[in-house]
Amino acid sequence: MLDKFAVARALREIGMLLAIKGENPFKVRAYGEGARALEEAGGDLAALLASGGLTELPGVGEALAKKIAELHLTGATPLLDRLREELPPTLLELAQIPGLGPKKIGALRAELGISSRADLETACRAGRVRGLKGFGPKAEQRILVALERAPPDGAPGCS
Numbered sequence: 001m002l003d004k005f006a007v008a009r010a011l012r013e014i015g016m017l018l019a020i021k022g023e024n025p026f027k028v029r030a031y032g033e034g035a036r037a038l039e040e041a042g043g044d045l046a047a048l049l050a051s052g053g054l055t056e057l058p059g060v061g062e063a064l065a066k067k068i069a070e071l072h073l074t075g076a077t078p079l080l081d082r083l084r085e086e087l088p089p090t091l092l093e094l095a096q097i098p099g100l101g102p103k104k105i106g107a108l109r110a111e112l113g114i115s116s117r118a119d120l121e122t123a124c125r126a127g128r129v130r131g132l133k134g135f136g137p138k139a140e141q142r143i144l145v146a147l148e149r150a151p152p153d154g155a156p157g158c159s
Contacts, residue, residue: 004045007071008035010080011064013092017083019102020091020109028102033059038068045072090116097146099139107132121147 002010015031037057041048048054049072054065070077094105094117108114111132112123120143123129130140 001046002072002075004038004041004048004072007045007068008038010071010077011035011038011068014067014077014080014083016092016095016102017080017087020087020106021083022103022106022110030059030061030064034064034068088115093117094120097143097150099142099146104134107134117147117150 011031012035015028015035018031019025019028034057037059038045041057045068048057049069054060054068055062060068067077067079071080091105091109094100094108094114095102097117097120100108108120108123108129112119112128114120114123120129124140124144124147127140129135129143130137
């Protein structure tokens with residue numbers, strides 16, 4: 001069983017992956033709002049589920065409540081499983097690079113096939129990123145600087 005914080009992380013991951021895919025922004029936002037409401041909710045998630053109070057949280061409707069319950073009880077949900085199959089996990093690592101949000105990551109993936117830090121660095125060094133809408137030479141340079149400063153894949157970052 002997942003606690004409310006683990007469920008909230010899963011909801012945020014769903015939201016991020018949906019955003020990278022270019023899904024409806026209202027749907028994407030709903031997952032973030034649900035995660036926030038869950039984290040701010042008092043008490044234990046199991047008690048909240050047992051009382052039927054999940055849909056009383058701001059931003060949590062029936063559909064999201066069902067996913068929350070499923071994540072809590074099983075540790076998984078078909079939507080997250082499908083998104084993880086469709087999109088490489090390295091895409092989420094790109095979100096750690098300053099200036100790269102889901103829309104830009106989605107554009108990099110769609111236009112240049114970028115799915116990892118190594119792909120991104122190669123594309124920046126070749127000058128291919130600057131040609132994308134929303135990017136330019138300065139953005140490309142900022143990405144390279146951020147990649148040099150960021151810890152390598154899998155290494156813990158400094159906070």
